[in-house]
Amino acid sequence: MQTTRKFKTIFYVMNAIAAIILIVGYFTGKTDYDIEGEEIVNQETKLPEVIEPEYIVMKIPKGGSIYQLLTDMGISNTEIARFTKFMGEYVDFTSLQIGDIVKSKFREETIIDTVQVRDSIVVKTITRKILDELIYQPDVITSHILKNYGDSLNYKLDILPFETKRRVVQGTVTKSLNASLIELGFETHIRQQIIKPLESAISFETDAREGDLFEVYIEEKYYQGKLLPQAVILYASYEGKKVKKKEAFRFYDEKDDSALNGMYTPEGKALVTGAVRTPLDYMHVSSGFGNRIHPISGKWKFHQGIDYRGKTGTPVYAVANGKVVSSGVNGGYGKEVRIRHDDMVTQYAHLHQIFVKKGTTVRKGTKIGTVGTTGYSTGPHLHFGLMKKGKWINPKNLKMIGATELKNQKLEDFKIQKQTIESELDTMRSR
Ligand SMILES: [Zn+2]
Numbered sequence: 472m473q474t475t476r477k478f479k480t481i482f483y484v485m486n487a488i489a490a491i492i493l494i495v496g497y498f499t500g501k502t503d504y505d506i507e508g509e510e511i512v513n514q515e516t517k518l519p520e521v522i523e524p525e526y527i528v529m530k531i532p533k534g535g536s537i538y539q540l541l542t543d544m545g546i547s548n549t550e551i552a553r554f555t556k557f558m559g560e561y562v563d564f565t566s567l568q569i570g571d572i573v574k575s576k577f578r579e580e581t582i583i584d585t586v587q588v589r590d591s592i593v594v595k596t597i598t599r600k601i602l603d604e605l606i607y608q609p610d611v612i613t614s615h616i617l618k619n620y621g622d623s624l625n626y627k628l629d630i631l632p633f634e635t636k637r638r639v640v641q642g643t644v645t646k647s648l649n650a651s652l653i654e655l656g657f658e659t660h661i662r663q664q665i666i667k668p669l670e671s672a673i674s675f676e677t678d679a680r681e682g683d684l685f686e687v688y689i690e691e692k693y694y695q696g697k698l699l700p701q702a703v704i705l706y707a708s709y710e711g712k713k714v715k716k717k718e719a720f721r722f723y724d725e726k727d728d729s730a731l732n733g734m735y736t737p738e739g740k741a742l743v744t745g746a747v748r749t750p751l752d753y754m755h756v757s758s759g760f761g762n763r764i765h766p767i768s769g770k771w772k773f774h775q776g777i778d779y780r781g782k783t784g785t786p787v788y789a790v791a792n793g794k795v796v797s798s799g800v801n802g803g804y805g806k807e808v809r810i811r812h813d814d815m816v817t818q819y820a821h822l823h824q825i826f827v828k829k830g831t832t833v834r835k836g837t838k839i840g841t842v843g844t845t846g847y848s849t850g851p852h853l854h855f856g857l858m859k860k861g862k863w864i865n866p867k868n869l870k871m872i873g874a875t876e877l878k879n880q881k882l883e884d885f886k887i888q889k890q891t892i893e894s895e896l897d898t899m900r901s902r
Pocket of ligand 1: 776854
C-alpha cells in the first residue's frame with residue numbers, strides 16, 4: 472500500500488511539474504520577428520521537452536520480492552509473470568538480497584472498449600499500467616535491464632567498469648575464526664566463503680584453539696575507489712594446536728554457473744562451499760531418516776528419507792544443479808521428481824504439481840514442483856530422499872552433493888590455477 476501511495480504522489484508531482492513547464496514555456500516563449508518576418512526563436516526559451524517517465528526506485532524489503540513490489544504498484548499478475556519468467560532465464564533470483572535495488576518505468580494506457588448492453592452500445596475506458604522497463608541491481612555496478620517492446624522482451628546486462636585488487640590477510644584466532652574474521656571487517660558472505668570449505672576439513676567446535684593461525688587470499692572489487700560488497704576468496708588456510716594445516720584453493724571452471732566452481736583441497740577434492748540449498752523455504756521435519764512405524768501400514772519400516780511438513784502448494788526447489796532423471800507418478804511416492812547431481816540423486820515425492828520434465832537441466836533453486844499429498848500419504852508433506860550409488864542415504868548428508876574430485880583435464884586446469892595462486896601468495900607474503 473505504502474509503495475502505491477508513494478508512486479501516486481510521484482505521479483502527481485510529475486504531472487504538476489509538466490504543467491508548470493508548459494505554463495512557463497507559454498509565457499516566456501515569446502517570439503520576435505525581424506523585418507523579413509522570419510521567426511527567431513530566443514536562445515533561452517526552448518520548447519518544453521517531453522518528460523520521460525522517471526524510474527521508480529525501490530528496495531527489496533525484508534521478506535519481500537520483486538513480485539511483491541510490482542504487485543503493490545498495480546502491475547497485473549500476467550505481466551509480472553511474463554517479466555519475471557523472462558528475467559529468470561538470466562538472473563539467479565535465489566540470491567536476491569534485502570536492500571537490492573529494483574527500478575521500474577511504466578506508463579498508463581487507456582483502452583476504449585465498447586460493450587453492447589441490451590439495445591445500446593456503452594463505451595468503456597479501461598486504464599492499465601504497462602511496465603516498460605525493469606532494472607534489477609544486485610550491486611552498484613551490475614544492472615540487469617529488461618525492456619518491454621510489446622510482443623517481445625529484451626534483456627541486457629550492464630556492468631560498470633570496476634577494478635579488482637588482491638590482498639593477503641593473516642590472523643590469529645582469539646575467540647573463534649568467525650569472531651576474528653568479523654574483527655577484520657569481513658562481511659557475512661565473505662566469512663562463509665572462508666569458513667564453509669574449511670569446516671568440511673576441520674571440526675572447529677572441538678579442535679579450534681586460541682592462537683591458531685589462518686590466512687586468506689581475497690580478490691575485491693572497487694568502483695570509483697569504493698570497495699564493493701562482493702569478493703571472492705581465492706585461498707584460505709588454517710593451522711592450529713590440534714589441527715594440521717588445512718588449505719582450500721579456488722577453482723574456476725570456464726563458466727560462472729559451472730557446478731565445479733568452488734574450493735578444493737590441494738589434491739583437487741571438493742570442499743563443501745554451501746552449493747546446496749534446502750528443498751523448502753521453511754523446514755519443519757515431521758519424520759526423520761531411519762526406523763519408524765509406518766503411518767499407513769502401522770508396521771515398523773525403514774524410512775528412506777526425511778518428511779518435511781508443508782502446506783499444499785508450497786514451492787519445492789532443486790537443492791543443487793543437476794539433471795531431472797525422472798518426473799511423474801511413481802507408485803506410493805505419488806507425483807515424484809528425481810534429480811541427478813554427479814554421483815547422487817535427490818528425490819522429491821508426494822508432490823501436488825510438477826514443473827520439470829525428464830531430461831531438463833535444473834539449477835540450484837529451480838522451482839520443480841509444489842508440496843502435495845499424492846501417493847501413500849496421510850497429509851501434505853514433502854518426502855525428500857537422497858541416493859548415493861543406488862542406495863538411500865540420510866539426506867542430512869546432503870552437503871556431500873558436489874563434493875567430488877576433479878579428474879583428467881579439470882584436475883590439470885586446477886593444478887595450474889593452484890600454482891598461480893601459490894606463486895602470487897609467495898610474492899605477496901615476502902613484501
Ligand atoms: Zn517420507
